[in-house]
Amino acid sequence: MALTFYNSKVADAINWARKFSLFQYPFVTACCGMEFMATWAPKYDIARFGAEFPRFSPRQSDLMIVVGTITERQAPVLRRIYDQMCEPKWVIAFGVCASTGGFYQNYSVMPGADQIIPVDVYVPGCPPRPEQALDALMLIQDRIQKGQGHSQVVLMKEKGYDVPLAAIRPSQRKGGGI
Amino acid sequence: MANVILERLKAKFNAGEILETGSSHGDEWARVEASAWTAVATFLRDDPDTLLDMFVDLTCVDRVDRKLRFDVVLHLRSVAKKHRVRLYAGVDGEAPEIASLVPLWPGANWFEREAFDMFGVRFANHPDLRRILMYPEFIGYPLRKDYPKEKRQPLVRRLPGSV
Numbered sequence: 001m002a003l004t005f006y007n008s009k010v011a012d013a014i015n016w017a018r019k020f021s022l023f024q025y026p027f028v029t030a031c032c033g034m035e036f037m038a039t040w041a042p043k044y045d046i047a048r049f050g051a052e053f054p055r056f057s058p059r060q061s062d063l064m065i066v067v068g069t070i071t072e073r074q075a076p077v078l079r080r081i082y083d084q085m086c087e088p089k090w091v092i093a094f095g096v097c098a099s100t101g102g103f104y105q106n107y108s109v110m111p112g113a114d115q116i117i118p119v120d121v122y123v124p125g126c127p128p129r130p131e132q133a134l135d136a137l138m139l140i141q142d143r144i145q146k147g148q149g150h151s152q153v154v155l156m157k158e159k160g161y162d163v164p165l166a167a168i169r170p171s172q173r174k175g176g177g178i
Numbered sequence: 179m180a181n182v183i184l185e186r187l188k189a190k191f192n193a194g195e196i197l198e199t200g201s202s203h204g205d206e207w208a209r210v211e212a213s214a215w216t217a218v219a220t221f222l223r224d225d226p227d228t229l230l231d232m233f234v235d236l237t238c239v240d241r242v243d244r245k246l247r248f249d250v251v252l253h254l255r256s257v258a259k260k261h262r263v264r265l266y267a268g269v270d271g272e273a274p275e276i277a278s279l280v281p282l283w284p285g286a287n288w289f290e291r292e293a294f295d296m297f298g299v300r301f302a303n304h305p306d307l308r309r310i311l312m313y314p315e316f317i318g319y320p321l322r323k324d325y326p327k328e329k330r331q332p333l334v335r336r337l338p339g340s341v
């Protein structure tokens with residue numbers, strides 16, 4: 001009992017450190033990238049949340065942000081980059097195209113990044129405003145603190161713990177949401 | 179002035195190669211036999227009266243209910259004369275074929291690859307007729323009218339619930 005208590009406190013501390021030190025991998029494919037760049041810029045300043053540093057190498061990052069349309073032809077590339085990231089890792093689908101395919105319902109566009117990689121937070125909008133990107137970042141920080149990200153849950157299950165996956169949609173967030 | 183291109187065409191090709199001509203909104207168009215495709219394009223490029231030396235666009239239209247199902251569409255412009263023309267050639271069949279214009283305009287290369295990728299039109303003597311936008315594993319031609327609207331051919335998918 002005492003050991004479990006100790007372990008959970010250590011996990012809390014580690015998760016607290018993780019959530020304020022996110023290294024992003026921006027997988028930017030389309031026009032959503034403009035709004036996403038604004039999120040980095042001084043006016044919205046994603047650095048306030050400890051996530052200002054984009055690493056353009058999947059091996060040095062732990063938060064993948066899928067920004068824009070994913071075509072069927074790109075899908076193997078996205079999957080491969082996700083596989084190269086070190087665990088634990090998290091994924092934000094930024095914009096309706098990355099979340100569901102958006103208004104593209106045709107032969108070439110994949111209906112959502114979650115067809116090939118597990119997505120932790122979906123951000124609606126075409127494109128979303130920078131505030132929504134910050135909101136998504138805060139959602140994923142909540143998720144990290146509780147240990148409920150997809151890859152965290154998988155790691156815990158491998159160790160024999162049973163952790164339920166958190167509710168994913170912003171509307172199910174405590175206190176309402178978008 | 180406006181019809182100098184069409185008049186030159188009709189004077190040169192009077193054995194039935196020019197099927198139909200027209201003029202609307204200041205632009206001229208001509209429908210030609212697919213067998214005369216290269217000859218017509220070469221003539222329009224080199225004739226001193228037309229001098230249509232600039233390749234603007236080449237694409238394809240699926241007229242699904244017509245006898246000749248596919249229209250290959252070519253847009254040409256003259257830099258010196260400042261006029262332009264639009265040429266159509268009808269082709270048909272499951273693997274329709276027409277002559278490539280890459281020997282005349284190297285820039286036609288990728289346009290013809292796109293028409294091949296999307297409509298399955300074969301361009302004879304094209305140096306490198308591969309798909310240009312879709313992946314090599316793709317089966318069928320997505321912009322044909324009989325391709326199912328939302329039919330996807332995924333390369334990878336994850337199983338529900340897995341990472």
